Amino acid sequence: MVAVVCAAVVAGVVVAAPAGAAPNGGGAARTLARDVAAVRDTGAVGVTATLDTPQGVRSASAGESEIGTGRPVRDDAHYRAGSTMKTFVASVVLQLVGEGELALSDSVDRWLPGTISGHGNDGRRITIRHLLQHTSGLANYTSYPELFPAGHTADGYLANRYRQLAAADLVAGAITHPPNFEPGTNWRYSNTNYLVLGMVIEKVTGRPWQQEVTRRLVRPLGLRHTSVPSRDPYLRTPYTHGYHTFAPSAGGGPGRQLDTTVMNPSAADAAGALVTTPADVNAFFRALIDGRVLRPAELAEMQTLRPMPDEPGRGYGLGIETTPLSCGGFYWHHGGNALGYASENGVTTDGRRAVTVVVNSFTDADGDQQDRTDAAVKRLIDRALCTDGT
Numbered sequence: 525m526v527a528v529v530c531a532a533v534v535a536g537v538v539v540a541a542p543a544g545a546a547p548n549g550g551g552a553a554r555t556l557a558r559d560v561a562a563v564r565d566t567g568a569v570g571v572t573a574t575l576d577t578p579q580g581v582r583s584a585s586a587g588e589s590e591i592g593t594g595r596p597v598r599d600d601a602h603y604r605a606g607s608t609m610k611t612f613v614a615s616v617v618l619q620l621v622g623e624g625e626l627a628l629s630d631s632v633d634r635w636l637p638g639t640i641s642g643h644g645n646d647g648r649r650i651t652i653r654h655l656l657q658h659t660s661g662l663a664n665y666t667s668y669p670e671l672f673p674a675g676h677t678a679d680g681y682l683a684n685r686y687r688q689l690a691a692a693d694l695v696a697g698a699i700t701h702p703p704n705f706e707p708g709t710n711w712r713y714s715n716t717n718y719l720v721l722g723m724v725i726e727k728v729t730g731r732p733w734q735q736e737v738t739r740r741l742v743r744p745l746g747l748r749h750t751s752v753p754s755r756d757p758y759l760r761t762p763y764t765h766g767y768h769t770f771a772p773s774a775g776g777g778p779g780r781q782l783d784t785t786v787m788n789p790s791a792a793d794a795a796g797a798l799v800t801t802p803a804d805v806n807a808f809f810r811a812l813i814d815g816r817v818l819r820p821a822e823l824a825e826m827q828t829l830r831p832m833p834d835e836p837g838r839g840y841g842l843g844i845e846t847t848p849l850s851c852g853g854f855y856w857h858h859g860g861n862a863l864g865y866a867s868e869n870g871v872t873t874d875g876r877r878a879v880t881v882v883v884n885s886f887t888d889a890d891g892d893q894q895d896r897t898d899a900a901v902k903r904l905i906d907r908a909l910c911t912d913g914t
Contacts, residue, residue, distance in 0.1 A: 537561050538596050540583045552911045553582050559904035560584040566896040569767050569885035570597035574802035575908045576810065576878045581803070589884070590765045591783075601764040602749060602799055603882050604787070605867050606860025609752070609798035610718050614656050614843020615812065616736050617721055618822040621652075625728050628653040628825065628842075632720060635727045639692070640720070645699040650707045652724065655717040656842035657830055661703035664714040666795075671697040674791055675863060678770045678780040688755055689790040691719045711830055711840065715795035722794025733794050745811050750800040757788045759799060766864020769887035779889020784864035796860055802880035805869050812844075813856055813875035827856075847902070851910035861886060866897070870905045879908040 537557045556575055563571040563586075570587030583599035620626050632640050632647035632655070640647030645662065654660040666672040671694055673680035674687075698716040705712070722733035729736055734752040742750050751760070769781040789797035811817050818826065829839030829846060837848040846854040847870070859868035866886045871878040881901050887894050 537584050537586045540581075540599060552577070552908065553584075555907045555911045556582055556584045556904070559900070559907055560586050563881070563883060563897060563900040563904060566900050567885075567887075567890075567893045568883045568897050570764065571881065571883045571901075572597045572599045572601070572764075572802060573879060573881045573904060573908070574599050574806060576803070576806040578876055583802070587884075591767065597764055597882075597884065598762050600749070600801055600803065601762045602759045602801055603764050603867065603884065604759070604766060604789075604796075604860075604862035604865045605798040605800050605805065606792065606796040606862040606865065607715075608800070608805060608858050608860040608867065608869065609792070609794065609796045610843045610860075611812070611858040612737050612741055612752075612798065612808070613718055613721055613725070613733065613794050614826060615817050616725055616733070616740055617652065617656060618818050618826055618842065619740055620725070620728055621825070622819045622822045626652060626724070628656070632724070635724045636720070639695065639723070640699055643700055644702040646707075652721070653842070654707050655721050655724075657711070657840060658713050658717055659708050659711050659830065660714065660717055661705040661707050661710070661712070662714050662716045662720075663698045663701035663704065664712075665694045665698040665716045665719070668697070668701070672791060674787065676770075677773065678782055681768070681770070681782060681784060681863065684791070685784070685787050686757055687788055687791070689788070689793075691722055691790075691793045694793070695719050695723070711833060715792075718795040719793050725794075734797075741808070741817065745808060745816070747800070747804040747808060750798070750804045750808075752797055753789045753799060754797070755788060755790055757786045759785060764865075764882065764884045766862065767885040768864040769885070769889045771888040779887065781887075782864075787863055792862065796862060798860070802882055805867075805880040806871070806878040809856065809869060809871040810875045810878050813871050813873065847905075849910055850906050855905070855909055857905075866901075868901050868905060870909055872909055877909050879905055881905060 572585035574583040585597040589595045650660045669676040674684040725733040765785045768784040769779045826842040832838045855870040857870040866883045869880040
């Protein structure tokens with residue numbers, strides 16, 4: 525990558541550019557600055573986007589890193605990347621498949637006998653592939669306040685933000701609910717799938733899944749600002765604060781916004797405990813699509829798609845998904861939400877262009893506002909991957 529050394533403020537947006545480039549010049553730079561401002565203007569507290577191309581790296585940011593301070597969002601700040609974790613975990617599983625340590629057709633029960641049993645759930649009929657592709661039918665544990673109280677109410681967050689949870693207990697709670705469908709017959713996103721995969725990785729390797737992600741991906745790829753903590757609720761500096769607006773309680777009243785930066789990562793575990801930076805996310809996805817993470821056979825398996833119901837043109841592979849581009853074709857990605865953070869990314873199919881967008885706020889109290897923010901992020905990614913030039 526070309527080091528980012530030039531910076532300027534353009535219409536209230538901080539723009540950084542490769543050496544020798546005018547920060548406010550070039551189609552990609554102007555588009556990125558404009559689209560970052562558009563995301564901010566939907567009501568986001570702060571937003572940053574980093575675009576990685578063969579010509580170098582550009583970034584733009586707008587809004588605040590911490591409410592009331594006036595400090596701008598930094599493009600090198602750590603944030604909670606949520607479900608982007610799933611692509612990392614899927615990559616480790618597929619590396620183990622390539623090494624002959626397990627098979628995509630293995631049942632959950634082969635590795636975790638008796639773990640998935642009861643209320644119509646049966647680990648003998650759920651395979652590793654089903655878990656990776658969200659076709660297991662397992663109920664999503666984060667949908668239930670008794671299993672994920674920090675994610676549903678402001679009081680629940682304040683009471684549980686430091687609480688250490690065990691993946692096995694969360695899975696056990698999830699399977700007290702009946703499955704959504706028979707394994708392999710449908711598609712539905714469920715964080716429970718990746719908790720189980722983390723447990724499988726530990727059973728196969730004899731090491732915690734966090735160690736395997738670090739040993740196999742983070743270190744070899746030089747992702748110096750990426751970590752997968754198991755219990756530390758604090759972010760490394762520099763970091764961007766996260767702000768979550770919880771929906772009004774059943775008794776009425778307005779939504780409540782809290783600084784939710786502090787959070788024990790065990791509540792997300794292998795489904796979403798990733799802490800990283802935009803540059804590291806771009807580097808990871810470019811390496812993955814370039815074939816530097818998986819062997820060709822396993823990468824082909826990862827990229828074998830299943831249509832996503834009610835989302836025309838989109839598909840989900842094994843821990844990775846696709847979205848169509850307005851300029852033709854599609855991009856690979858896996859975004860992630862964590863309390864107070866909403867991030868999305870994209871990499872072209874040739875691996876030459878990658879972009880990551882981080883918004884440090886999320887609202888459950890105003891669905892229309894959140895929809896506008898999400899749509900603005902998608903437009904940013906589409907134009908960043910389709911616009912020629914630097």
